[in-house]
Amino acid sequence: MQPDITALQKELEVVKNNLTKSYKDQQSATKLLIRRDIELSRANEKLMELDSAKMEFISVAAHQLRTPLSAIKWILSMLINKEFSTAEENAEFLNKAAESCDRMIYLVNDLLSADHIDSGKEQFVFADVNPKSLIDQLLQDTAPLRIKRSISLDYKIDKDCTVVGDIEKLRALFQNLFENALKYTLQKGTVTVRIGQGVGDTHNMGHVMFKDSGIGIPKDQQINMFSKFFRGRNAMKVDTTGSGLGLYICKQIAERHGGKLWFESEENQGSTFHVLIPLSKNNQSAL
Numbered sequence: 001m002q003p004d005i006t007a008l009q010k011e012l013e014v015v016k017n018n019l020t021k022s023y024k025d026q027q028s029a030t031k032l033l034i035r036r037d038i039e040l041s042r043a044n045e046k047l048m049e050l051d052s053a054k055m056e057f058i059s060v061a062a063h064q065l066r067t068p069l070s071a072i073k074w075i076l077s078m079l080i081n082k083e084f085s086t087a088e089e090n091a092e093f094l095n096k097a098a099e100s101c102d103r104m105i106y107l108v109n110d111l112l113s114a115d116h117i118d119s120g121k122e123q124f125v126f127a128d129v130n131p132k133s134l135i136d137q138l139l140q141d142t143a144p145l146r147i148k149r150s151i152s153l154d155y156k157i158d159k160d161c162t163v164v165g166d167i168e169k170l171r172a173l174f175q176n177l178f179e180n181a182l183k184y185t186l187q188k189g190t191v192t193v194r195i196g197q198g199v200g201d202t203h204n205m206g207h208v209m210f211k212d213s214g215i216g217i218p219k220d221q222q223i224n225m226f227s228k229f230f231r232g233r234n235a236m237k238v239d240t241t242g243s244g245l246g247l248y249i250c251k252q253i254a255e256r257h258g259g260k261l262w263f264e265s266e267e268n269q270g271s272t273f274h275v276l277i278p279l280s281k282n283n284q285s286a287l
């Protein structure tokens with residue numbers, strides 16, 4: 001009996017199609033595997049980077065805590081061995097120990113805030129906020145320090161506004177920038193504070209500016225300003241207590257609001273920090 005050529009050809013065609021399909025399936029599975037492999041390698045690299053950042057964070061934090069802790073230990077052992085000869089000397093060194101404790105509390109608070117922000121644990125509760133009321137309060141609270149250092153204040157509201165923000169986070173952000181302005185301005189300097197609105201592309205943002213006539217930031221160090229633990233050479237001479245975490249936290253806060261934080265500075269001339277935070281709809285419709 002003659003084989004049915006047409007039927008065989010059809011069968012062959014089906015086998016060929018099946019083979020082509022499995023070849024294509026296999027090719028796309030290979031591509032998928034290669035893509036997954038690349039993704040896994042990238043995720044692994046990212047994890048290694050995070051791990052080394054975490055280790056560096058712990059190492060720098062431990063070093064920063066060691067200085068005040070050693071000072072306290074040294075003062076305590078002097079007290080135990082009755083090495084201070086007068087009551088005044090006693091009081092003076094106890095005050096120094098208390099200052100070291102304050103420094104550690106300040107540092108630990110900054111470390112916790114930076115860690116909360118990094119790990120996404122920090123909750124942001126957004127509502128309408130009036131920057132002016134926050135800044136009025138801040139200026140009032142810091143007036144004794146400002147007056148003690150004979151620093152003049154130039155405060156003006158170019159335009160009152162309402163932004164969308166987490167009130168406590170914005171308070172911390174403004175406080176950090178204002179306290180830095182006071183801290184890094186020498187006696188009899190001036191700190192300028194302005195509240196207004198952005199212009200051009202940023203017209204839908206509230207704008208707060210802190211300008212000082214202080215020590216400024218050396219040009220070659222400006223690139224590091226928002227890095228964790230960064231402290232300028234000149235700043236360390238003026239103030240030995242900083243953690244170098246404040247600006248890092250401020251930048252994260254501004255960005256979590258969909259806003260921006262940046263600065264301009266000239267060494268020995270002063271610095272200007274700008275914050276932009278999105279305006280509330282209530283504010284925009286009132287314009």
Ligand code: ADP
Binds near residue numbers: 176217225231236270
């Ligand atoms: P800290 O003030 O605790 O050192 P910050 O993160 O707030 O930490 O600031 C980091 C560094 O940025 C400071 O050590 C200082 O070198 C620089 N800096 C911040 N604000 C100013 C300012 N207004 N004028 C000059 N330098 C500043």
